[in-house]
Amino acid sequence: MTTTSQPGTPSSGAITCSIAILPSGRMAMERFDPERFAPEQVARRPRHYFLPFSGGQHICIGNSFVLMEMQVMPALVTQRYRLVSLSDQPVEPKTALALVPSTNLPMKLVKR
Known part of the structure; x- marks a missing residue:
């Protein structure tokens, strides 16, 4: 692991950045804009643009793990x-x- 000593950058820890604000042509997701779902706008976007684990060359490496974990944990x-x-x-x-149940279903766990 390499570290840099840029002013204001911690020497260790995690740095996160939202893809919605990266200057890569992505739209601002937090802004309400119904025009983004117009057919001509949808046609211009890549196929896996809004999928939670993406797809294609940018697919999440944890995708299959999470899908398996959703079955194993219950x-x-x-x-x-x-x-x-x-x-x-x-x-x-x-x-x-x-x-699904029509109302909330409060439950508790009792050790077997």
Whole structure:
């Protein structure tokens, strides 16, 4: 690891920079601009522009790890803990993109 002694730059630690403010032609994401979704604007952007893990040559190296972890972690939690509802109300399913409860479902974990 190399360090530089630029004024105002810490000698160790992490430095982060939002891609929304880099001068690489990216638009300011925090600004409300409905025109950015106009068909001619969409046609000018790269295919993987808004995907959370990107794609193509700039794909996130942790993409497959995170997708696997999203499946493994609930399995590990339910092996070690029992989920107990804190509500006396019956659970009413709601159809959305996935089947979800229609109201909040407060739960607690009880060690097995």
